[in-house]
Structures are given as C-alpha cells and as structure tokens.
Amino acid sequence: EVQLLESGGGLVQPGGSLRLSCAASGFTFSSYVMTWVRQAPGKGLEWVSVISGSGGSTYYADSVKGRFTISRDNSKNTLYLQMNSLRVEDTAVYYCAKGLCSSTRCVVDYWGQGTLVTVSS
Amino acid sequence: DIQMTQSPSSLSASVGDRVTITCRASQGIGNYLAWFQQKPGKAPKSLIYAASSLQSGVPSKFSGSGSGTDFTLTISSLQPEDFATYYCQQYNSYPWTFGQGTKVEIK
Numbered sequence: 001e002v003q004l005l006e007s008g009g010g011l012v013q014p015g016g017s018l019r020l021s022c023a024a025s026g027f028t029f030s031s032y033v034m035t036w037v038r039q040a041p042g043k044g045l046e047w048v049s050v051i052s053g054s055g056g057s058t059y060y061a062d063s064v065k066g067r068f069t070i071s072r073d074n075s076k077n078t079l080y081l082q083m084n085s086l087r088v089e090d091t092a093v094y095y096c097a098k099g100l101c102s103s104t105r106c107v108v109d110y111w112g113q114g115t116l117v118t119v120s121s
Numbered sequence: 122d123i124q125m126t127q128s129p130s131s132l133s134a135s136v137g138d139r140v141t142i143t144c145r146a147s148q149g150i151g152n153y154l155a156w157f158q159q160k161p162g163k164a165p166k167s168l169i170y171a172a173s174s175l176q177s178g179v180p181s182k183f184s185g186s187g188s189g190t191d192f193t194l195t196i197s198s199l200q201p202e203d204f205a206t207y208y209c210q211q212y213n214s215y216p217w218t219f220g221q222g223t224k225v226e227i228k
Contacts, residue, residue, distance in 0.1 A: 037165075044208065044220075045157070045165065045208055045222075046219065047217040050215070050217070059216070061216045062216065095165070105212055106212065107155050107167075107170040107212050108155065108167055110167065111166065112164060113164050114164050
C-alpha cells in the first residue's frame with residue numbers, strides 16, 4: 001500500500017524558512033516522479049514543484065521559483081521541500097504526491113494527507 | 122501557462138442524479154487531463170488520468186471524456202459519498218495547472 005506522510009509544517013514569520021519532508025513507503029521510491037501541491041485556506045489546488053526519480057530534473061511554479069527547492073533522498077525514501085523567504089501568501093496545506101509516468105508525461109496517482117504551513121507575524 | 126476553466130463552479134444535485142462537469146483548456150493538451158475529488162478537510166483523491174482512464178480502485182460510475190481543449194467528468198448515479206469538490210488538471214506541460222474546482226452539493 002502506497003503511503004505518503006508529510007511533516008515539518010508549522011507557524012513561521014514572513015521572511016523565514018521551513019523544510020517539509022514526505023516519507024514514502026509501499027513502492028520503489030527512486031523509480032517515481034514526486035511532486036508538491038498546495039492549497040491555501042478555502043482556495044483551490046496549486047501545483048508547486050516536481051522532481052524526477054533520480055532527482056536530476058526539477059520544475060517549479062513561477063510563484064515559488066528562486067525561493068523553494070525540491071529535493072529527494074532515495075536512500076531514505078524521503079522527499080523534501082526547502083522553503084525560504086516565506087511570504088504570507090505561501091500559507092497553505094502542502095501535499096506531497098506520487099507521479100505515475102507514461103513514456104512522455106507524468107500524472108499524480110497518490111496523495112499524502114498534507115501539512116499546514118502558516119506564514120504570519 | 123495553460124489556463125483550465127471548469128463549469129459550473131458549483132451545482133446542487135440529488136442522490137441518483139447523473140452529473141456532468143466540464144473542463145476547458147486555454148490551448149490543446151491532447152488527452153493529458155486528470156480529475157481529482159476532494160472532500161472537506163481531506164487530501165485530494167485521484168479519479169481519472171489520460172482524460173478517460175480510471176485510477177485503480179475508482180468505481181465505474183465515474184467516467185471521463187474529451188481531448189484537445191474540452192473535457193467532461195460524469196458521475197452516472199450520484200451517491201452520498203460523491204458530494205465533494207472536483208478538480209481537473211492538465212499535465213501536458215509545466216507548470217501543471219488546475220481548474221478552480223466544482224463543488225457538488227446535495228439538493
């Protein structure tokens with residue numbers, strides 16, 4: 001059974017930093033794309049970032065580019081999101097999700113339960 | 122960026138009703154379209170990928186269709202557990218983008 005367990009959320013002041021983790025189990029972690037998606041309170045879903053199975057390719061939403069860094073440790077089956085220069089508008093539940101890839105594209109098939117990040121003074 | 126527009130934004134329906142939600146992309150995305158269901162306070166759940174393929178374990182009352190720019194999600198007979206918010210998402214190109222969501226409520 002695929003399980004994704006996020007941690008690291010909390011309250012941080014504007015301009016601060018936070019690192020989210022996502023512990024994965026139930027599948028061969030290194031073989032799959034992983035992604036972060038966030039949801040501001042009462043709002044819709046917003047894609048944040050994605051990383052290839054090897055970690056060699058990453059993509060970011062413009063709203064977080066240059067401030068957030070996605071990474072993974074395949075020896076620990078763990079995905080990370082380093083968030084720097086946090087803004088009030090980064091307040092959201094952050095979901096870790098697993099990707100299922102065809103030859104040319106990848107789509108989310110499993111989601112974690114989410115971790116809440118609150119940016120406030 | 123590709124914009125995804127869902128309609129309606131909300132709808133009221135009764136148990137047993139057939140419900141259809143539409144999603145339109147601002148440019149062609151082939152069939153690289155997914156649908157997700159989210160209940161209040163819960164993580165999203167993946168329903169459909171490649172516009173019409175059901176994710177593992179998803180009941181056949183859910184179906185998807187379309188290609189290019191116009192897509193639909195249909196629930197054949199609405200049940201109490203189906204009242205939720207539904208999102209479409211394109212994964213043809215980065216940045217991945219979601220529709221604004223369609224909230225399905227009980228009439």
